[in-house]
Amino acid sequence: MHWGLSSSFAGRVLATVCLIWAGFSPGVRAQTATLAAPEPLAVCNFRAASTACQAARTCLEAPSSPACKALLRDEAFEAAQLAGNETDARIAAQLAARSAAADHNPALGGRVRERQDLEAQRSDLQRDIVAAAASADPSDLETLRVRLTSVDQRIAALGGEIARLFPDYARLADPSPLSVAEARNLLGDDEALFVLTSTPAAVFVWVVTAQAVDWRRVPIGSQALTAAIAKLRAPLDPEQPGRFDRRAAFDLYTQLLAPFAPVAGKKSHWIFATSGPLLALPLGVLVASPPKGQDRDYAALRDTSWLATQHALSVLPSTASLRALRCAIRDAAGRCTSAPARARSRKLAGFGAPTLLGDAATYRGGPCKRSRASDPRWEGDQSALETLCPLPAAGDELREIARTVGAPETSLRLGPQATEASVRDAPLDDVEIIAFATHGLQPGQVRTEAGLVLTPPRLQAPPAKPSQTDDGYLAASEIAQLKFNAEWTILSACNTGYDGAAPEGLSSLTRAFIYAGSRSLLVSQWTVDDIAAARLTSGAIQALRDRRAATPALALKLAMQALITDPSDPRLAHPALWAPFALVGEGRLTLSADR
Incomplete structure (x- = not known):
């Protein structure tokens, strides 16, 4: 294996290897033992203070110790985020930085947005310059270079102004991985964060609450997972709903989420961060207990323990976006603090x-x-x-x-x-x-x-x-x-x-x-x-208005339950009709009190 990587990334790779080595079968440990060679440790050189290098040292000295397992669990949690989608994490971080800047100084929010737009423009210009240089007629090359220089100068000027007026901008705009400790501090007492990372051989699942952390490896590879998700989605056509295989939905729930019931089962709000084929998984249609009756029987569908009716659900653009959404502003001691409510007319x-x-x-x-x-x-x-x-x-x-x-x-x-x-x-x-x-x-x-x-x-x-x-x-x-x-x-x-x-x-x-x-x-x-969508959205808003729900995530849950149990139209119990919507982003926002 080539280890020509940064010390941070090499440390994360090694920590993940050690995690597998310490936590799985002897056969897997034997296959991965050669990867834990001294060479990557030389990158750390035993002098770095990073968590990755701490994990590497501790686990080579005592691979089965509780300290090793805790360090590796936390380091692997961060390493898993690096395998997620960088674009989504970056976009969420940009939103958080822009929002926090506007809270700090309304005019500054516009400067941050201008800088972010210019950075996108710079990427386009760089691509155009490469294309022009390679073309048979590079006549536009000089014009493009002049434009790029102008954009760079404006970015630099805005960067200096933003850094002077809002020093926290650089931290907020960086979508660095969220640590376990950070996640626990950002979660409410009634929330659980699930992070699912799919690999060719397995899905790694972490669950984090304010009180506990757990993780495990689920032996279902990305190819089998993709097929299972496609099978679930196939009958979800509102024009011609097919037989929805509740047993398959229950089996997937049993594999991926049921093992975490002792940690998360009583939490009312489940927050998910997924990537790859898992993004296509409609979480709400997973079944949380063995289904009864026939899959085509609307009464049986109404009585099914759908995940969407057991918990309020929301999906994060990335794991790190939890920080972006909930900790955009820090006080003098570095603690997260809520931004003042932004007035809207x-x-x-x-x-x-x-x-x-x-x-x-x-x-x-x-x-x-x-x-x-x-x-x-x-x-x-x-x-x-x-x-x-x-x-x-x-x-x-x-x-x-x-x-x-x-x-x-x-x-x-x-x-x-x-x-x-x-x-x-x-x-x-x-x-x-x-x-x-x-x-x-x-x-x-x-x-x-x-x-x-x-x-x-x-x-x-x-x-x-x-x-x-x-x-x-x-x-x-x-x-x-x-x-x-x-x-x-x-x-x-x-x-x-x-x-x-x-x-x-x-x-x-x-x-x-x-x-x-x-x-x-x-x-x-x-x-x-058309009609089911109208009832779901207006029903969710009504639940907020009536104070039956304090957050959008709970409001969506109540709107779906109302559709499922509506006796006037049994068809609405089919998930093709009640389950199309998902909440992405912050699931516990509270809208204005005078709504």
């Missing part, structure tokens, strides 16, 4: 129910009878958007949300007013809840990017000509340019949380909204039923 901004020409739809995101949206021959054609199905329940959904939070109907942009221009012109940095109720399309369905469908220009009132900035499709890259200050963003559309295009991380839409400034998002994991 508007409770809601809602966009949806776009004017479209297809037949009325009962689900969001797919083609309808007269739609060509899924035909690759029409990719990019304006008519592909125009002939999508209208969504009658989407307007009612947004009106119900507005009524529930006490917002005027003027806070909504519906039908021909639901345009890209209306989104860009809205003061989204002065709104507590932002809601979209429309079609969500995956990459390749109509455009190469994922996005949200709004009213195409020719169907607006008055009609307009399509342009680069208003073509009826709010793409992920355009969303990332918006500036939010929302506590909760509701994406009541199809596949807003999982698009299959980013198998190692969050969907491009979710990433875009997080970067824009959303701290907590309600996203969908598959095609959603």
Whole structure:
């Protein structure tokens, strides 16, 4: 094995090897013993004070000691985060840094956002310079270099200003791994953090609470895990729900989560950080006790112990984002402290129910009878958007949300007013809840990017000509340019949380909204039923309004339970209808008291 790595990374690799060596079978220890050779220890040289090097020394001296196992458990917890998605961690850290800067000084938040946008622009320019240098006609090369120099100078100037006015920025913008001790301090007494890392041979699972830590290796490789998750997802089609295999859902729960019941079983809020194939796992449809009855029997489905009805669930963009979301500000002693509530003059901004020409739809995101949206021959054609199905329940959904939070109907942009221009012109940095109720399309369905469908220009009132900035499709890259200050963003559309295009991380839409400034998002994991989606989102808001739920995570749990147990429509007990949504980001936010 080549150990030409940094001492930190080499130490983490060694610590993980020692963890396997100390905790698993003699056969595994024999296979890995050669990896614990003195060479990587020479990198540490026994002088470094890092946890990794402490673990290496302690475990070579006493591999079975409690001290070794505790050190290695903690070091492996951090090492596992390095195997996660760096992009998601970085985006969450950027949001935290920008938010904290705005809390410290409102004008400073704009400077931080400008610097972050310029860093993205610099990456694009560097890529363009490489392409121009390799092309047959490098005439643009000098222009690109001048632009890059200008961007670099502005970044440096902003960096100096930010560092002077807000010294904590560098710490917050760094998505370094979260330690076990940090995680325990950031968790409430009634919360459990699950970190799941998939490898070709096994899934490593950690659970951390304020009181305890546990971990184990689950012998299910990434290939088998991917197949098991695909089997669970296959019948989750709201148009034609198939037989959902509750036994398979129970078996997966038994393997991955049941062993942690002594530590986490009584915690009401379960927080997950996953990566790789685990991102496609709809956690709420796991079954927490042996299922009874037939899988096609709606009464049996209603009586099933779904994980979503046992605990409030939320998903982190990355493990380190727990720090970003909950410890953006520290006091003089270095302790986490809550930021003062940011005043917002508007409770809601809602966009949806776009004017479209297809037949009325009962689900969001797919083609309808007269739609060509899924035909690759029409990719990019304006008519592909125009002939999508209208969504009658989407307007009612947004009106119900507005009524529930006490917002005027003027806070909504519906039908021909639901345009890209209306989104860009809205003061989204002065709104507590932002809601979209429309079609969500995956990459390749109509455009190469994922996005949200709004009213195409020719169907607006008055009609307009399509342009680069208003073509009826709010793409992920355009969303990332918006500036939010929302506590909760509701994406009541199809596949807003999982698009299959980013198998190692969050969907491009979710990433875009997080970067824009959303701290907590309600996203969908598959095609959603129009009426069920409206009931879930408005039901969650109502639970907050009635004080039956103090947080979005609990509110979503109660809304799903209400759908499952609704006697008026037995079909709603099928998880294809009640389980499409997941909460990404901070699950325990409290919205304004005067809602």
